[in-house]
Amino acid sequence: MKKALILSAALMAGIVTGGVTKADTYVIDTKGAHASINFNIKHLGYSNLRGRFDKFEGEFTFDEANPEASSVLVTIDTSSVNSNHAERDNHLRSADFLNVSEYPTATFKSTKVTVNGDGQGVITGDLTLNGVTRSIDIVASHVGGGQDPWGGHRQGFTGTTTIALADYGIDFNLGPASKEVELTLEVEGIKQ
16 A cells, blocks of 8 residues: 555666766656556455555656766655555545545655665655655666657666555554555656
């Protein structure tokens, strides 16, 4: 459920390895559906429940000469949670989980990018979800980048993080195996 998704996504921007000679701004390509914020949580410890957030937007900056100065900002429409089951999605939108009537958006804003080499890095930032802000780390990697067929320039990243539901005030009892949510972020940005 972790909108972090938010986040998270764009977060990968800080580890771009090539193709840009100065700080550039990239808008996450949600219009072309070339980005996704996905979640996975255990269901009673018996199986995995997967879903996504269908509506989010964001951008990132990147400076090839100084990738650790990169930044990411993502906003997620928490009401767009989609687990492929309408009744469950309504419950996820309730005060038991995302409380979308009071907190209709979740945000991720990077505070630090650490580059580990070989297109790998960690994006640290503040995830605000359900009215609670906490620092998270997203392990990110550069997928690729370059010119697209339409004359633009793109960069793509993937990232993962795990968050504890209780850290965000979500204490609905899903069983001992279902206390954390894994977020997987796929991000493709278009240079502005």
